[in-house]
Amino acid sequence: xxxxxxxxxxxxxxxxxxxxxxxxxxxxxxxxxxxxxxxxxxxxxxxxxxxxxxxxxxxxxxxxxxxxxxxxxxxxxxxxxxxxxxxxxxxxxxxxxxxxxxxxxxxxxxxxxxxxxxxxxxxxxxxxxxxxxxxxxxxxxxxxxxxxxxxxxxxxxxxxxxxxxxxxxxxxxxxxxxxxxxxxxxxxxxxxxxxxxxxxxxxxxxxxxxxxxx
Amino acid sequence: xxxxxxxxxxxxxxxxxxxxxxxxxxxxxxxxxxxxxxxxxxxxxxxxxxxxxxxxxxxxxxxxxxxxxxxxxxxxxxxxxxxxxxxxxxxxxxxxxxxxxxxxxxxxxxxxxxxxxxxxxxxxxxxxxxxxxxxxxxxxxxxxxxxxxxxxxxxxxxxxxxxxxxxxxxxxxxxxxxxxxxxxxxxxxxxxxxxxxxxxxxxxxxxxxxxxxxxxxxxxxxx
Numbered sequence: 001x002x003x004x005x006x007x008x009x010x011x012x013x014x015x016x017x018x019x020x021x022x023x024x025x026x027x028x029x030x031x032x033x034x035x036x037x038x039x040x041x042x043x044x045x046x047x048x049x050x051x052x053x054x055x056x057x058x059x060x061x062x063x064x065x066x067x068x069x070x071x072x073x074x075x076x077x078x079x080x081x082x083x084x085x086x087x088x089x090x091x092x093x094x095x096x097x098x099x100x101x102x103x104x105x106x107x108x109x110x111x112x113x114x115x116x117x118x119x120x121x122x123x124x125x126x127x128x129x130x131x132x133x134x135x136x137x138x139x140x141x142x143x144x145x146x147x148x149x150x151x152x153x154x155x156x157x158x159x160x161x162x163x164x165x166x167x168x169x170x171x172x173x174x175x176x177x178x179x180x181x182x183x184x185x186x187x188x189x190x191x192x193x194x195x196x197x198x199x200x201x202x203x204x205x206x207x208x209x210x211x212x213x214x
Numbered sequence: 215x216x217x218x219x220x221x222x223x224x225x226x227x228x229x230x231x232x233x234x235x236x237x238x239x240x241x242x243x244x245x246x247x248x249x250x251x252x253x254x255x256x257x258x259x260x261x262x263x264x265x266x267x268x269x270x271x272x273x274x275x276x277x278x279x280x281x282x283x284x285x286x287x288x289x290x291x292x293x294x295x296x297x298x299x300x301x302x303x304x305x306x307x308x309x310x311x312x313x314x315x316x317x318x319x320x321x322x323x324x325x326x327x328x329x330x331x332x333x334x335x336x337x338x339x340x341x342x343x344x345x346x347x348x349x350x351x352x353x354x355x356x357x358x359x360x361x362x363x364x365x366x367x368x369x370x371x372x373x374x375x376x377x378x379x380x381x382x383x384x385x386x387x388x389x390x391x392x393x394x395x396x397x398x399x400x401x402x403x404x405x406x407x408x409x410x411x412x413x414x415x416x417x418x419x420x421x422x423x424x425x426x427x428x429x430x431x432x433x434x435x436x437x
Contacts, residue, residue, distance in 0.1 A: 063414035068407030184291040191286030
């Protein structure tokens with residue numbers, strides 16, 4: 001198996017396009033995942049009986065092979081990017097819901113009580129006290145979900161929406177390993193960069209975790 | 215939707231569907247074979263590494279980042295690559311599945327051992343236990359719940375991903391998913407996916423049972 005380095009400079013446009021597609025599918029999935037997971041987790045955290053149900057449901061989603069989930073969505077959303085985004089969103093829920101619930105668990109009861117004592121309504125306490133304090137654990141979930149989504153997008157190549165995963169299919173069909181290596185390397189690089197960006201965002205968003213005297 | 219579920223029920227319950235080399239029973243055994251072997255090999259590789267990192271405290275940075283790397287590695291790409299490099303054999307399947315499971319088990323084993331209270335380790339050394347005795351008699355039992363979590367997580371992931379075997383022309387339950395995809399036969403895809411999900415949940419429950427058995431007699435806080 002040899003790598004044909006000459007292929008790379010000739011295909012920068014194609015690689016850029018596939019990488020952009022890949023990233024936008026993965027990020028959309030994480031965005032919608034958060035949009036669904038946050039309220040679900042808040043509800044599961046407030047009402048204990050729902051907790052097992054919500055966490056169990058998101059765990060079962062995890063056992064369905066991703067390729068099958070995409071195919072099952074075909075009759076509803078067709079060969080579109082929506083199918084890929086919806087499928088990957090479902091997978092991000094496993095991590096996002098669990099981490100948000102666990103993050104809310106780590107909020108000290110005293111902080112919550114102090115906020116209530118100062119006259120804050122529950123919703124205000126949630127947004128100004130609980131969610132910020134839960135942010136480190138929630139962000140850990142967002143990082144895992146993002147890296148996982150970036151890896152999962154390539155599975156959607158089976159429905160023509162795989163971003164860099166398209167390189168796996170092409171490389172497989174043309175018996176041309178260079179394409180596959182390029183796809184794997186770019187996927188890993190994308191995950192690495194996205195993770196580094198999220199670490200930086202988290203650091204900037206939670207100054208109290210690293211400022212002296214805070 | 216109702217029509218689909220009815221077709222699915224008849225697909226799953228028809229007698230001929232279960233027998234023969236392309237039957238569900240045979241595919242189920244194949245799927246279990248790929249998954250079990252891959253998980254066992256992964257555990258044999260990952261447990262010692264995770265234990266070593268946890269016990270010595272060296273290489274923690276590697277353990278944490280390995281998990282991230284493992285999650286980022288696209289399985290479809292890896293399986294294709296090994297297939298193109300090595301030709302038609304089961305190696306691509308096993309290598310990809312093991313690569314999927316190893317990081318999860320290492321990270322959880324390390325995390326479990328890192329979470330052991332240093333005072334307890336000091337106490338163990340104080341009463342005269344040697345390094346390896348502390349490892350086997352103190353750290354490992356205390357880390358067991360998290361280690362088992364890692365193994366359960368890895369098993370579920372491997373079972374769900376073992377469908378990839380069908381992608382490189384082997385068997386397992388993924389056969390129904392990929393054949394169904396090629397034939398635009400939604401019932402077959404749904405049937406295959408449902409069987410995989412049931413298998414993964416069953417394996418998780420079984421390992422949960424093993425975990426309860428191993429941790430029996432402990433206070434709830436130490437499970």
